[in-house]
Amino acid sequence: MKNYDNVVVFDHPLIKHKIAILRNEKTSMKEFRELVEEITTLMTYESLKEGVPTVETQVKTPLESCTQYLVKDDSIAIVPILRAGLGMVNGVHVLFPLAKVGHIGMYRNEETLEPMTYYCKLPEGIEDKLVLVVDPMLATGGSACDAVDLLKKRGCKKIKFMAIIGAPEGVSRLAEAHPDVEIYVSTLDRCLNEHGYILPGLGDAGDRLFGTK
Ligand code: PRP
Ligand code: URA
Secondary structure, X not given: XXXXXXXXXXXXXXXXXXXXXXXXXXXXXXXXXXXXXXXXXXXXXHHOOOOOOEEEEEEEOOOOEEEEEEEOOOOEEEEEEXXXXXXXXXXXXXXXXXXXEOEEEEEEOOOOOOEEEEEEEOOOOHHHOEEEEEOOEEOOOHHHXXXXXXXXXXXXXXXXXXXXXEOHHHHHHHHXXXXXXXXXXXXXXXXXXXOOOEEOOOOOHHHHHHOOO
């Protein structure tokens, strides 16, 4: 895959360790869910290093007063792509407990691999917030591109996208379609199979999170 200015692939030993366990077909639903949350928190810490609005405040320590910075309340919105994106919400909330949550429901047509949008409910004022779109899997990129299109139509201007595993096909498609969106993936896998699944991947993230298969 070529290099894109708006793509960051994490290369962190602690995240790699957790992804190795996440991929394992023997990992239980409970452990899978916990790992998705933990990886999300680590990714959030890094991907929100820049762009988070802060407010200046004066703090009096036992010794003197100093100027400090607090994260501006309510300046971030989390938008999971249902279903699997739901598994990442708590991982962001650990760091941003006041972030409001918008939901975009999409599923891929298993034959065409085209995403179908079946639900959308976004918080009021989302257009003025930093929007963090989360989905564990970025495969063909169809769902991610459509979700970002939808948010832009709603007026959102600052959007970051976070996926745990990306396929080169999907990362390139999203990076090219939305060069103004910063894309963060924990790992870049090899390719997609003929059914649009990421290889080596981890299987169906929604099914593994919610025990539906
Ligand atoms: C998965 C995943 C993404 C999408 C990625 O969802 O969570 O939303 O596929 O594929 P794409 O990049 O090719 O669009 P899925 O459609 O399986 O729905 P689910 O979360 O309800 O299981
Ligand atoms: N969605 C998943 O859950 N897994 C994949 O490998 C691709 C899309």
